[in-house]
Amino acid sequence: MTTEEKAGQVLLPSFKGKEVEAHAAAIERLHLAGSIIMGDNVPLDPQGRLDVSGMAAVNQRLAQAAAAGGRPWPGIIAVDQEGGQVARLGAPLTEWPTPMSYGAAGSVPLAKEAGQGLAAELVPLGFNVDFAPDTDVTVGPKDPTIGARSMSSDPGAAASLGVAFSQGMLAAGVLPAVKHFPGHGSVAVDSHVSLPVQPAAVADLGGRDWKPFGAAIAAGSPMVMTGHIAVPALQPGVPASLSGPTYAALRGLGFNGVAVTDALNMGAVAKQYPGGTAAVMALAAGADLLLMPADVGQAHAAIVQAVASGALPPERLDEAARRVATMMAWHGRTAAANGAPAGSGGALSARVSASAVTVLSGPCSGPLVPGAVRVAGGGPGDRARFEAAAARAGLSVGSGPLVSLIGYGGRGADGDIAVALDAPWPLQDSPAPVKIALYGRTDGAFDALAAVLAGKAPAPGKLPAAVGSFPAGTGCP
Known part of the structure; x- marks a missing residue:
């Protein structure tokens, strides 16, 4: 591949509104890895519900654009679909409760079944990557961002439930990405707005926040997302997503898959690192896939220029592009088409809530x-x-x-x-x-x-995190 092709292979952009053709042209021109679909890209029917066939057509067009350069592996067509507050795709797809439901239900098999049920409805729409599950360990009310997106405040439970959910997604044919390393559930600032600082020592992070990531890596998770969180114990003042010591820590857990950044257009990064700076910094630090740069054309040009000037070693770009290509080639070869019709997970979603x-x-x-x-x-x-x-x-x-x-x-x-x-x-x-x-x-x-x-069913759930004077584990016997 040329430097331009490799630079494209590590970029996963979003696009505005319904500008599908312009975006497809950019994917072809810049050799991009594919695309992420955000809420404003989702076509709706006259009733304001997801247009299933329209969404499938958009994704097919973008996948076609990613394949236009003759790459033998599929392009990435991604979405954020966790359940609860983070769900870009609404009805008629199944609506799922918050991921904290799995922690309250405390059932590993149920989490796996739900991961498969959620992902199976994405397959017929053409999605092959879902940036889920969130395996952050929440610290409770002092965690303003993750909250019920976290499965539990218990690192062991977050680990086993996160692995199970991911395995369910893989069984349906969708690549999961555990997030947000080095842990977003224990910081008090929202990285969408500004840069949170994680003051914990590395030993403390290893015993709490990193446990679910270690478990996911041991189970063969293909992707880990890094968050925009500064960890002074690793590198003061620099978001983890752009920090070499953070990627070294992640690789130190045994991870050989694709390290993907959180969205580079978020406040924690975009304010401090304008233009294509963030993309080059993340890549140089050890990221393999750069999600949603503020301007993908700028980011692409900056990567090509950094390689030409020697600021970015060509071997680092090779490694990143190879990891992304390898993951997608593996996915194209192994993913069973276990799709399910829209809405087919309704009974399972209800069972999750009844258990929680x-x-x-x-x-x-x-x-x-x-x-x-x-x-x-x-x-x-x-x-x-x-x-x-x-x-x-x-x-x-x-x-x-x-x-x-x-x-x-x-x-x-x-x-x-x-x-x-x-x-x-x-x-x-x-x-x-x-x-x-x-x-x-x-x-x-x-x-x-x-x-x-009405007294017609018990309440079997247990608190997955402390709530004031109610400790984790509170619930009916």
Whole structure:
């Protein structure tokens, strides 16, 4: 491959809106690895739902562009689809609860089944990479960014559940990427906005944040995403995604796969390293795949120029391009086409929520409400979903105890029963006598909640992280 082709092979850009043809032309011209699909790229039908055939056509066009130069391996067609808050593709695809549900359910087989179920619906749309699962270990309310995207505050649980979810994705034919090394669940700043600093010593990181990554690597995970987090113990002031000592630490865990950066257009990087600087720095530091540079043309030119000037050793570009090509060649040769139709995971998603629902305080058996409830709070559509689920469970709505729904980023609510629909932290500030963590706002999650309220089902979940005075592991016996 020429230097220009190799420079393209390590770049995975996004694009604006519905400019598919212009983006396909850029993929061909710059020999790019492929593309990531973001929310504004998703075609919608007249009802505002995902246009399944339209999405498949977009991805087919981009895959065609990636193959135009005669490469024998498939281009990368990627998406961020974790479940919960991070889901670029909506209905009619299955809606999944937050990943913290797997920690609350505490079942490795269920996490694997869910990973396969989620990924299987991406295959018919033409996706072959999903930047999931998030294997960050959360530290609880002081973690403003990851929250319920984390499966657990327990490193061992985050490790085993993350591996299982990844193996499920691979079984469906989608490449997973565990994220965000060296650990985003224990910093108090959002890297989308500015640069978080991780003050922990390397020994402490190894015993907590790095455990899930070590487990993923031991299980053969093909990709690890590095986060925009500065770790003074490794390299002060430099985001991990651009830091040589960080990639050395990752390789020191035995990783031989593709190290991919988090999006290079995020505030933590873009503010400090404009133009093509970040791309060259990340590559020189040890990254293999550069995700979403702010300007892919600039990034490509900067890499080519850096090789020409000797600022970037050609062997480093060779190594990165070879790793990406090897991964995609392996995927093209081994991936079974285990696709599933849109929406086919609904029953499984509901089972995850039914296994996860957690009662922090209040009765563990019998009806929690006397056949009728009132409802308040939540985000758009939450109350309507709750009311529909209540009706299915035989509960009437309009009188009786008040159920207060707490949505993403919400605060502690009063009422008789407080229900957290995302991370459970707001329950620590709630005076409600009954506190329930639901970890999701899907129809299946609301069905699980209504069944517990009506006394028709137990709440088997256990808190995967401490919430105020409620320790991790709190739940009904």
